Amino acid sequence: MTDEALGWEVVARDGEARAGLLRTRRGVIETPVFMPVGTLGSVKGVRFEELEAEDLDARIILGNTYHLWLRPGADVVRACGGLHRFTGWRRALLTDSGGFQVFSLSHMRKLSEEGVEFRSHTDGRLCFLSPEVSMETQAALGSDIVMAFDECPPGKAAHEAARASLELTARWARRSRSRFDELQREGADAGREESNTRQSIFGIVQGATHLDLRRESLERTVEVGFDGYAIGGLSVGEEKSVMYDVVEHVAPLMPAGRPRYLMGVGTPEDLVESVARGVDMFDCVIPTRNGRNGQAFTSRGRLNVKNARWTADTRPLDETCACAVCRRHSRAYVRHLYMTGEMLGAVLLSHHNLAFFLDTMRCVRQSIRSGEFTRFRREFLEGINSGVG
């Protein structure tokens, strides 16, 4: 059953870095891949036509189960035929489990073996999320890749607390898998079409920054058996070198015959450094979030449009970027829009930032395939550290 839902093939390697093909039921995705985040069923400020256009060409985006479960609610999305039909996005969709948001956004959490009780961050009502509820919600959303429900301990969790958390996550992984399989048998997957296979499901490795616990969590997750494996619980406030250490230690131990996904990471530098350590998939809100805050990611580092030095600068945000924004608009214009509160300012910055992230991954894939990843990595890091002129 596992093999029909998600195809995975490594087509080239360069050190630990892998270039692969991920065959989902809604299209083939070249990896390493960056997945733009569509929190509430929208990648903030970017239309689907633009995500599909050549300069972005996003093959897969993410939806947040927690947010969609609260608003508009799983029943509404199911009644509208699943998240693809509800939103009009036709390419692949991955949904997270809701766990991370419950642990980072909600108030008054009460954690038990059964699940987690909390108050919604939007209206304060009492909610309960468990592995079963998460699987049922993700079936109603009908995403192509479902994530197992995990507990996310704080990044700096002490050994004992991190162990208890990973034990719970391991039990929840089993419950997630078992409810997921039932739902597929029952035909509850709203995204299923006649020509399609079932949803696929990824397990999540926890263990905070403790390498022995990460190893143990990985073994126990693989024991349950998933279509792919993710590293969760990083980029939550730990030192960057600690995150790289965990990834360097865990990724190569993850099953080579399955895709590896580093959740919620990160900056362009983080992506390239994590690919070098064996990761295939990423997601992060920073291209759009930082765009809304006036920041552009460029091949020479970050550019803040609030800086007065760009007031009459007729160059594009990034002189080497071929995106629709850089082909047409100047720094001066984007700055003007941003400074006057025109919504187009955030839209253009979000578009360019996504183009930069997606194009960086395109270059990463090409360099792995041509055996030049080491050189690409060095030049890319030199570039983004050189400073915007």
Ligand SMILES: [Zn+2]
């Ligand atoms: Zn651009």
